[in-house]
Amino acid sequence: MREILDAALADADTAVEWRSVPLPNSYRALTVHRDETEIFQGIESGQRDPQVSLHLDEVPVPPLAPGEALIAVMASSINYNTVWSAIFHPLPTFVFLDRYARRGGAASRHDRPYHVLGSDLAGIVLRVGAGVHRWKPGDRVVSHCLSVELESPDGHDDAMLDPEQRIWGYETNFGGLAELALVRSNQLMPKPEHLTWEEAACSGLVHSTAYRQLVSRNGADMKQGDIVLIWGACGGLGSYATQLVLNGGAVPVCVVSSTAKAEICHHMGVEHIIDRAAEGFAFWNEDARPNPREWRRLGACIRELTGGEDPDIVFEHPGRETFGASVYVTRRGGTIVTCASTTGYEHSFDNRYLWTNLKRIVGTHFANYREAWLANRLIARSVIHPTLSATLPLDNAPLAIKRVQQNAHVGKIGVLCLAPAEGLGVTDPARRELALPQLKLFAGL
Structure with missing residues (x-):
């Protein structure tokens, strides 16, 4: 591993040089263990501490299959799916790995007593498998997290519809919170040259997800002038959604949970902000029934900010806690675009406000390769910027995961x-200098 790092720091830049760097037999990786999936038995999901189940292990380097690439991971980032993996909720991710391994062949490698987590990376290609032509050893890359078979016709119009579509590092093994990672070559994209390794690593999953939700025709198909309600506008997903709305000529209404986060939104250029903590919204009554009075109060807050207009689009990802309110406040004929459901998957809403007002609920899940590529291009062109707020070493990744679970962070x-x-990792310092104010907006928060 020392020789790989030395080559990276020396900026070895030819495929021949990189092919001469020997591969180790093992590498360090953040894992959960199959024999510990019951350790949280009887504990509510919100009370489970991911630090208990996470391990930093030395694991063997997996063999390359055709169409794959082995990556030296310089940096990664934390996503909420790693929280789910670590607390074995809503189910242990070994269920996904077992199902994948039953395909046989190369897929059987994913059945291990451990699961290497992580769905983002920025790094350097070390080796490529048979049939890989676009990428070569030494290429500086980032990865999106769509792993797909494309053996079914269903996936050839939109890869996210493929029945064998999986999220790398969550539903597959050998993820990015490690020194090495195994990906399909069609997960790779060029690393933005003006970014550091850690900045480049933090956008793949959340930015691509937000792009599909808002910009793509597979999501809300956002237009100039649309009013967009964004829940959690300073979080990992919401901070990219806010930038996409601003950049796309739409009007964001950002919901945040503190005055500090409201101030960040102001610095991003947002005019309309709702501090849900200050407003004290309670969308559920003590008897666990929805509270429509609070939905109406949220709608009034939005209209007060927008001059009487309701949102054309609601960017939904909290799920159970907010979904009823989201359906209610969306304008007649508007769209609720939803993913993630980090506060719970079982949603409750009053269907009268959906059906009689001709609203649409659109489900989206990550992004296809084209959508992820276009999202990455926006970052490479300094149109959208990483929202990195803190960086920890791999040894402290469990603490970072705990922070994300508790929403004790902003951005990524x-x-x-x-x-x-x-x-x-910066190779375009001139572009970086121009982008630096935006790159530092979330730093240290």
Whole structure:
């Protein structure tokens, strides 16, 4: 592993040089263990501490299959799916790995007594499998998290509809919170040259997800002038949604949970902000029934900000806690676009407000390769910026995951894997200098 790092720091830049770097037999990786899936038995999901189940293990390097690439991971980042993996909720991810392994062949490698987590990375291609032509050893890359078979016709119009579509590092093994990672070559995209490793690693999952939800015709198909309600506008997903709305000529109404987060939105250029903590919204009564009075109060707050207009689009990802309110406040004929459901999957809403007002609920899940590529291009062109607020070493990744679980963060938390320090990996300092104010907006928060 030392030789890989030395080559990275020396900026070895030819495929021949990188092919001469020997591969180790094993690498360090953040894992959960199959024999510990019952350790939280009887504990509510919100009370489960992911730090209890996470391990930093030395694991063997997996063999390459055709169409794959082995990546030296310089940095990664934390997503909420890693929280789910760590607390074995809504079910242990070994269920996904077992199902995948039953396909046989190369898929059987994913059945291990451990699961290497992580669905983001920025790094360097070490080796490529048979049939890979676009990428070569030494290429600096980021990865999106769509792993797909494309053996069914269903996936060839939109890969997210493929019945064998999986999220890498969550529904597959050998994820990005590690020194090495195994990906399909069609997960790779060029690393934005003006970004550090940790900045480049933090956008793949959340930005691509937000892009599909808002911009793509597979999501809300956002137009200029649309009013867009964004829940959690300073979080990992919401901070990219806010930028996409602003950049797309639409009007964001950002919901945040503190005055500090409201101030960040102001610095991003947002005019309309609702501090839900200050407003004290309670969308559920003590008897666990929805509270329509609070839905109406939220709608009044929105109209007061927008000059009497309701949202054309609601960017939904909290799920159970907010979904009823989201359906209610959307304008007649508007769209609720939803993913994630981090506060719970069982949604409750009054269907009268949906059906009689001709509203639409659109479900979206990550993004196809084209959508992820276009999202990454926006970052490479400094149109959208990473929202990195903190970076921890791989040894402290369990603490970072705990912070995300508790919503005790803003933007994204990065993780250094092979990179020995922050600030490395920039190859376009001139572009970086121009983007620096936006790149530092979330820093230290």
